[in-house]
Structure formats: structure tokens, C-alpha cells
Amino acid sequence: MSADRPGFLTSSSLPGRTTSRGAPSNPTEETVTAPIVAVSDVTKTYDPTGTARPALDALDLEIAPGEAVAVLGRSGSGKSTLLNLVAGLDRPSSGSVTVAGVTLTGLSEAALAAFRRERIGMVFQFFNLLDDLTVLDNVLLPAQLAGMRRGAARARAEELLEQLGIDRLARSWPGGLSGGERQRVAVARALMNRPPLLLADEPTGALDTASAADVRELLRSLHAEGQTIVLVTHDTSLAAACAERIVELADGRLVRDERTGLAPQGVSAVTA
Numbered sequence: 001m002s003a004d005r006p007g008f009l010t011s012s013s014l015p016g017r018t019t020s021r022g023a024p025s026n027p028t029e030e031t032v033t034a035p036i037v038a039v040s041d042v043t044k045t046y047d048p049t050g051t052a053r054p055a056l057d058a059l060d061l062e063i064a065p066g067e068a069v070a071v072l073g074r075s076g077s078g079k080s081t082l083l084n085l086v087a088g089l090d091r092p093s094s095g096s097v098t099v100a101g102v103t104l105t106g107l108s109e110a111a112l113a114a115f116r117r118e119r120i121g122m123v124f125q126f127f128n129l130l131d132d133l134t135v136l137d138n139v140l141l142p143a144q145l146a147g148m149r150r151g152a153a154r155a156r157a158e159e160l161l162e163q164l165g166i167d168r169l170a171r172s173w174p175g176g177l178s179g180g181e182r183q184r185v186a187v188a189r190a191l192m193n194r195p196p197l198l199l200a201d202e203p204t205g206a207l208d209t210a211s212a213a214d215v216r217e218l219l220r221s222l223h224a225e226g227q228t229i230v231l232v233t234h235d236t237s238l239a240a241a242c243a244e245r246i247v248e249l250a251d252g253r254l255v256r257d258e259r260t261g262l263a264p265q266g267v268s269a270v271t272a
Contacts, residue, residue, distance in 0.1 A: 036100055037086055078249045083199055087122060091104075100196045100197055102119065120197055121195040121199065123187055123201065180207060199230050200230070219242040245260065
């Protein structure tokens with residue numbers, strides 16, 4: 001993925017950037033062969049007294065570029081906490097989290113926001129679309145926040161809507177769409193800034209059976225094109241259909257890490 005895409009944040013706007021030819025820009029830099037996600041000895045507790053069970057307990061997890069990984073576990077297992085740490089929405093109590101070459105520990109809130117804009121796409125259970133914006137304007141929003149030129153942003157948004165089969169809905173309002181259509185819009189918005197990592201939090205949890213099947217096929221297609229995906233779900237059938245690797249958490253610890261029958265993919269064509 002080029003760091004010089006017109007209108008995007010420059011590589012100097014985030015710590016830990018690597019040029020294609022040069023050395024790491026600072027000591028927190030990962031090498032080009034590093035996993036896209038590295039969670040190292042991470043503990044997260046929400047109890048300042050230290051008497052309650054931590055949400056994550058000395059967790060180690062690595063995810064390679066191009067992998068589709070499903071994170072399973074009961075409520076309270078630590079799934080959402082893990083997703084929030086990888087997205088830079090929360091901070092570990094101890095340990096380190098490195099995502100797409102950036103070590104998140106110690107970053108300012110402004111740096112974390114810049115990191116999310118450039119390197120993370122997020123898909124939520126309840127879509128989080130703005131009802132007073134059209135489909136096209138919802139998809140454009142991340143690019144506007146990142147400072148992309150309007151013409152380039154519009155071309156990228158229209159390309160995504162066409163790829164996801166919803167270009168006919170560009171001028172529609174989210175409230176008039178089906179659940180599956182709204183989730184496709186949410187995916188387009190998440191991919192707008194060509195993030196190396198797509199995080200999906202229960203993406204079919206609010207959908208009927210038909211719409212859930214539609215989103216499942218969409219995630220499979222994105223993975224087939226090489227998009228790195230971390231999928232948090234209670235739905236074992238969704239995990240089996242969309243992920244080449246399943247990890248399971250219980251009481252904040254990793255209790256299962258196994259490969260499925262899905263073939264691994266290479267670097268994302270979607271984000272190239």
C-alpha cells in the first residue's frame with residue numbers, strides 16, 4: 001500500500017512508519033516481515049484495586065497480513081476488550097500492542113486517532129451510519145476526516161459502492177435500506193481509506209438470516225481478495241465460513257487457536 005496516496009495523511013503523521021527503502025523511523029518500528037497485529041503479554045483490568053479478574057490476562061496473539069481470524073468466546077471472555085485494544089480505542093494495563101507497524105503503547109490520543117484513520121477499518125453490529133447523510137456521504141466521511149481531496153475521495157467511494165454491489169443506492173438514505181444493505185455501506189465506509197486491517201464486531205448480530213448470509217459472503221469475498229480481517233462473533237457458523245483461523249478466549253485467556261479449512265490469502269487487493 002503506497003504511503004503517498006493523494007490527499008492521505010503523510011507517513012510522518014504517525015510514529016513507526018517504514019519507507020520502502022529506508023530504515024525504521026524510530027525504535028518502536030516493526031520489520032516488514034512482522035505480523036500485522038502483535039499482542040504481547042497484554043493484561044487489561046478495569047479494577048484499580050487489582051482484586052477483580054482482569055478482562056485480558058497475559059494474552060499473546062499474532063496475526064499475519066492477509067489472515068482472516070475469528071475471535072470467539074462467551075460474553076465477558078475478553079473479545080470486545082481485545083478488539084478495542086487493537087483499534088487503539090483502549091489501552092492495556094500492561095504489555096504491548098503493535099498494529100500495522102505502530103506500537104500503540106504510549107501514543108497520544110491525537111496520534112491514536114490518526115492511526116485509526118489511516119490503518120483501521122471498523123464494522124459494527126448496528127452499522128453506526130449517519131441517518132442525515134446519504135449512502136455516498138456516509139462512505140465519504142472517513143476520507144474527509146483524513147483530508148483526501150474531494151475528487152479523489154468521490155472516485156474511491158464510487159468504486160467501493162460498485163465493488164460491493166450497492167452503487168444504485170448512492171443517493172439513498174440509510175433509514176430506507178435493508179440491514180444487509182446498511183452493513184454493506186458500513187463495510188464500504190470502513191474500506192474507504194484503504195486500511196490494512198478490517199475489524200468486524202458482531203457484523204451479523206443485528207441481521208435477519210438472509211441479510212446475515214449476504215454479509216457472510218461479502219466477508220468471504222474480501223478475504224479472498226487478501227483483506228486482513230479480525231472478526232469478533234458469537235456465531236460459530238460465521239466464523240467457520242469466513243475465517244481461516246479461529247481463536248477462542250475464556251476469562252481473558254487464549255484457550256483455542258486452530259486453523260480451519262479456508263485457504264490463507266496474500267496481501268490485500270482491496271487496499272492496494
